[in-house]
Amino acid sequence: MAFVITQACIGTKASECEKVCPVDAIHPREDQPSFEQTEQLYIDPSVCIDCGACMAVCPVRAIYPDEDPVWAIPKPFRYFIEKNADYYRLDPEAFTQKYPPGVTRRKVVKVKGS
Numbered sequence: 001m002a003f004v005i006t007q008a009c010i011g012t013k014a015s016e017c018e019k020v021c022p023v024d025a026i027h028p029r030e031d032q033p034s035f036e037q038t039e040q041l042y043i044d045p046s047v048c049i050d051c052g053a054c055m056a057v058c059p060v061r062a063i064y065p066d067e068d069p070v071w072a073i074p075k076p077f078r079y080f081i082e083k084n085a086d087y088y089r090l091d092p093e094a095f096t097q098k099y100p101p102g103v104t105r106r107k108v109v110k111v112k113g114s
């Protein structure tokens, strides 16, 4: 299991989450050059230890566990599970092609066929 940052982070990037993460699983940090170019923050599922600290401090409730039966990600946001993981496994150009900045959730969901 891992936690996932979803739609409400886009354009917000409050960054409280990355400050409390004990394992540095959330990027980009405010001090990284890519912060300004990135529309939201992402959790690396291979690093996240499922502590839940980020979810507790997010001011826009953008963070969910990817498999929790109680706090499950709403269906339209499940696409963010792949998006968070892709931020770490794709090169920046491939990531931007797959997830063009400014694409709304409705458009993305339609493109993904969900």
Ligand code: SF4
Residues within 6 Å of the ligand: 003, 017, 020, 021, 022, 023, 024, 025, 026, 043, 047, 048, 049, 050, 051, 052, 053, 054, 055
């Ligand atoms: S659940 Fe914990 S380890 Fe995972 S990203 Fe959030 S703060 Fe970091």
